[in-house]
Amino acid sequence: MSEQQTPSSPAADNPTKHRESSRSRLGLSGATVRNLGLVAALLLLCLVGFLTGGDRFASVQNLMIVLSLASVTGVIAIGMTFVITTGGIDLSVGSVLGLTTVWASTLATQTMADQYGWIVMVGCALLVGLAAGLINGVIIAYGNVVAFIATLSMLVAARGLAELIANRRTQIVNQSSFESTFQGDLLGVPKIVWIFAIVAVAGWFLLNRTTFGRRTVAVGGNAEAARLAGINVKRHLLYVYGLAGLTAGVAGVMLLARTGAGSSTNGLLLELDVIAAVVVGGTLLVGGRGTIVGTVIGVLIFATLTNVFIINNIDSSVQQIARGAIIVAAVLLQQRFARRSTS
Amino acid sequence: MVTEDPAAPLLQMQGIVKHFPGAKALDGVDLDVLPGEVHCLLGQNGAGKSTLIKVLAGAHQPTAGTILMDGQEIQISHPVAALEHGVATMYQELDVVDGLTVAENIYLGHELASAGFTQRRTVASRTRELMARLGHPEIPPHREVGELSAAGKQIVSMARALSRDARVIVMDEPSAVLDSGEVDNLFRVVDELTSQGVAIVYISHRLEEIRRIGDRITVLKDGVTVGRNLDVADTPTDELIKLMTGKNVEYAFPERPGVPQDAPVRLEVTDLSLSGVFSDVSLSIRAGEIVGLAGLVGSGRSEILETIYGARRATHGRVQLDGKSLRRGSVGAAVAADIGLAPEERKSQGLLLDEPVYRNVTLSSFARIARGGWLDERAEKAAATEQAAALDLRPAGVDRAIRTLSGGNQQKAMLARWLVHGCEVLLLDEPTRGVDVGARSEIYDLVRRLADAGTAVLVVSSEIPEVLGLADRVLVISDGQVVHSGPAESIDEHQVLDMVMEGSAA
Known part of the structure; x- marks a missing residue:
């Protein structure tokens, strides 16, 4: 996986001659080394899981559990990678996800879906997510409100709207075409894991192979330079936040499929897990560098961690402490990298 | 005391x-x-x-x-x-x-x-x-x-x-x-x-x-x-x-071949104003001509360039390229019309320092390099390499981070960006700031070669000898006003300084 990411920028991550020469002997770029470090951390976690959980950890069934767990967070993390690469943040993704699950599972939506098929529910979730993201984008790009505040407001407002619509009740999904399309396995792998895989691959191409991705990096690396190069920075930010909202909608569909229920409490505090995974993955919070591969591994690390703790019946409070420690350690390492590359 | x-x-x-x-x-x-x-x-x-x-x-x-x-x-x-x-x-x-x-x-x-x-x-x-x-x-x-x-x-x-x-x-x-x-x-x-x-x-x-x-x-x-x-x-x-x-470091300025009288006017700026900064600036540049703006820091010269480019929205006046008016305050429109800017603060306004040279060079040319939003990195590198060779960029590789290049070579990369894009008008703000004395002559030669190929060039510099040596025609700016306009050969540094210093007295 890490091999795939290198062709995009063999020299980009080798700012100093010294590092370049020492690495080129091994044929590795900075991005590869960072991703290898993440893979090593993931393998270490798996080793711990195997030693403590034995076959309960190392089984295909458990692997699928971990992947399912990672999928919902993972899809949003792909969108968040773009947002953070521009130097922004989106705190609203968790509550937007909650809103999309509620809106897509109301009695009215499900009744319409009975008539026209699952596309109604999916379309509803995607549109609601996209709309929330575009509203964020307009406020941030054209209203010049800092992303933190704009998306914090959306976090509160979307949760409120979800409560209003659901009337604080859990809405059970019993729409047959939706269930048959999104629940269960395909080729032995849960369908929501397939969705995550598709979104991740699409996200990788979008970031590394398209003008959209290049603009995202440019806006995050130096917004003024991007503007003076002729890039419409405001419009691009609008698109990026729209994309983040859209991924929240996709994740909403996946959560509906996994839990079979729409609720205004869905996705509570999910934004924290998402941001943690993206940052641990190596995307710079200040913008200008983003990595989809890193984000995917970051998501897997946290999902595996949770799984190892559950298998060993360890208190979830302890797990929170471990998560905090991992985030701090990852950011400290990142800063060391950033310092070395600018010196 | x-x-x-x-x-x-x-x-x-x-x-x-x-x-x-x-x-x-x-x-x-x-x-x-x-x-x-x-x-x-x-x-x-x-x-x-x-x-x-x-x-x-x-x-x-x-x-x-x-x-x-x-x-x-x-x-x-x-x-x-x-x-x-x-x-x-x-x-x-x-x-x-x-x-x-x-x-x-x-x-x-x-x-x-x-x-x-x-x-x-x-x-x-x-x-x-x-x-x-x-x-x-x-x-x-x-x-x-x-x-x-x-x-x-x-x-x-x-x-x-x-x-x-x-x-x-x-x-x-x-x-x-x-x-x-x-x-x-x-x-x-x-x-x-x-x-x-x-x-x-x-x-x-x-x-x-x-x-x-x-x-x-x-x-x-x-x-x-x-x-x-x-x-x-x-x-x-x-x-x-x-x-x-005093006696200045002598730079070797390229020869002026002279602009033919019938060369078409590329850029025409009429009564351009930005309230509080400059007012009623008019100038025209023919194809193949280099026009210099001389003035002190704060006289409004950089702002004039940025306003022509659309990075600032003019409060009044218009900018025409080959007779067609440009939309006010739109960098996108200027770039689409083949106007390029090499900004004053190269590092903070021009470059993505951690990105490789070729990505900095192709940043404005996605319309040429990409098909339907998909980037062709091989085409990108080929285009960047071609210009790097033409401009004698050193080191020649386009894969290294642009941060590692010297000031002169970073400036060449900025020029390469507009060469890849194709430009009819080139706006240069302090083109030799942070460029070694040795590399300056190279930049001057490049600018002259671009002009000879038909580009209209507008140069701003704090260094008056640079403006006088490089440009065909000079406009002297003081307190946001054009106070003099004429051939570069008919005015000397002393006269320019006289105009900008006495003219700007509070």
């Missing part, structure tokens, strides 16, 4: 040398400041004034030379040491904190406190004393500094210097942010301070101001003191300008 012997210098700098990697900023500067005098520091951009005041402020350490205060050698190893020795500096960008009150700003960093609690009443009464001493008792200590005008902020900055018992106050172009009424006020305060024995080192481009309040002048050129302790009253303007310009 006035010393017994008025001839004994308060502050002396002797043989100050400051090397930066790859460049010498100061190469033997002497400065003697007497107590109670206004000592003016004069010099062109790049003469070493800012470096010198940074040495005085403790921000830079001199490579060689000595600094004496009252005849005793002192070391100014850090900014606080400067204050302890009685040297305070007022920078052009005022270093006051808008969110704090006047009193809090003045005592910032040396708060009066007992057991951790600030002594608000003492601070307030001392602040009132300082304000009265500066002739501004109407500014209350508890006023938030953000509510004050630029002039008010300057007073606060001076009060801070006095609160530290400063005996020498360095003022870096203090009048640049003031209107003429406020300048009068500033001069009253300066008089007040000097009558109390405080010495002022006053930096300004404006000769008229220097004549009004200055006592003696030191002239810097290329990091060397070329005029020492000149008496303001006895030194004619001619003499000062000759000292400042």
Whole structure:
């Protein structure tokens, strides 16, 4: 996986001659080394899981559990990678996800879906997510409100709207075409894991192979330079936040499929897990560098961690402490990298 | 406070040398400041004034030379040491904190406190004393500094210097942010301070101001003191300008082939105005012509370029390319019409420093390089490599981060960006800033070659010889107005300086 990411920028991550020469002997770029470090951390976690959980950890069934767990967070993390690469943040993704699950599972939506098929529910979730993201984008790009505040407001407002619509009740999904399309396995792998895989691959191409991705990096690396190069920075930010909202909608569909229920409490505090995974993955919070591969591994690390703790019946409070420690350690390492590359 | 012997210098700098990697900023500067005098520091951009005041402020350490205060050698190893020795500096960008009150700003960093609690009443009464001493008792200590005008902020900055018992106050172009009424006020305060024995080192481009309040002048050129302790009253303007310009480093400028009279007009700017910055600027550039804008920092020349480019929205006037009007305030429209800008601050406005060269070069050309939003990295690298070879970019590889390139080669990469895009009009803002002397001629040659190929070029530079040597035609800008327009060969540096300095007097 890490091999795939290198062709995009063999020299980009080798700012100093010294590092370049020492690495080129091994044929590795900075991005590869960072991703290898993440893979090593993931393998270490798996080793711990195997030693403590034995076959309960190392089984295909458990692997699928971990992947399912990672999928919902993972899809949003792909969108968040773009947002953070521009130097922004989106705190609203968790509550937007909650809103999309509620809106897509109301009695009215499900009744319409009975008539026209699952596309109604999916379309509803995607549109609601996209709309929330575009509203964020307009406020941030054209209203010049800092992303933190704009998306914090959306976090509160979307949760409120979800409560209003659901009337604080859990809405059970019993729409047959939706269930048959999104629940269960395909080729032995849960369908929501397939969705995550598709979104991740699409996200990788979008970031590394398209003008959209290049603009995202440019806006995050130096917004003024991007503007003076002729890039419409405001419009691009609008698109990026729209994309983040859209991924929240996709994740909403996946959560509906996994839990079979729409609720205004869905996705509570999910934004924290998402941001943690993206940052641990190596995307710079200040913008200008983003990595989809890193984000995917970051998501897997946290999902595996949770799984190892559950298998060993360890208190979830302890797990929170471990998560905090991992985030701090990852950011400290990142800063060391950033310092070395600018010196 | 006035010393017994008025001839004994308060502050002396002797043989100050400051090397930066790859460049010498100061190469033997002497400065003697007497107590109670206004000592003016004069010099062109790049003469070493800012470096010198940074040495005085403790921000830079001199490579060689000595600094004496009252005849005793002192070391100014850090900014606080400067204050302890009685040297305070007022920078052009005022270093006051808008969110704090006047009193809090003045005592910032040396708060009066007992057991951790600030002594608000003492601070307030001392602040009132300082304000009265500066002739501004109407500014209350508890006023938030953000509510004050630029002039008010300057007073606060001076009060801070006095609160530290400063005996020498360095003022870096203090009048640049003031209107003429406020300048009068500033001069009253300066008089007040000097009558109390405080010495002022006053930096300004404006000769008229220097004549009004200055006592003696030191002239810097290329990091060397070329005029020492000149008496303001006895030194004619001619003499000062000759000292400042002197014999310049000779750059080899390319030949001017001459622009044919029938060459089509590429860029036509009519009555372009940006309120508060410049007004009614009209100019036209023919295909193959290089036009230079000469003027001081703050005269509006960079803003003119940025407004033509659409990075600022003109309040009035229009820009036409080949007879077609451009949409106001739209960089996208300018780029689409094949206008390119190499901005003044290459690193903060032009480049993605951590990205490889080729991505910086193709940043404006996605329409050419990409198909349906998909980038073809091979085509990108090929296009960048082609231009890198044409411009003799060194090192030649386009994969390395652009941060690792020298200033001259970064500038070449900026030019390559517009060559890949294709450009009919090239706007160059300080094209040789941060470029080694050796690499400058290369840039000049490149610009001329572009013009010969039919590009219309507009160049802004602080270095007047550069404008005069490179351009076919020169426009002199002063205070946002075009004060002269004519062939570059029929005007010399002296005349240009005369126009921009006398013309910009407040």
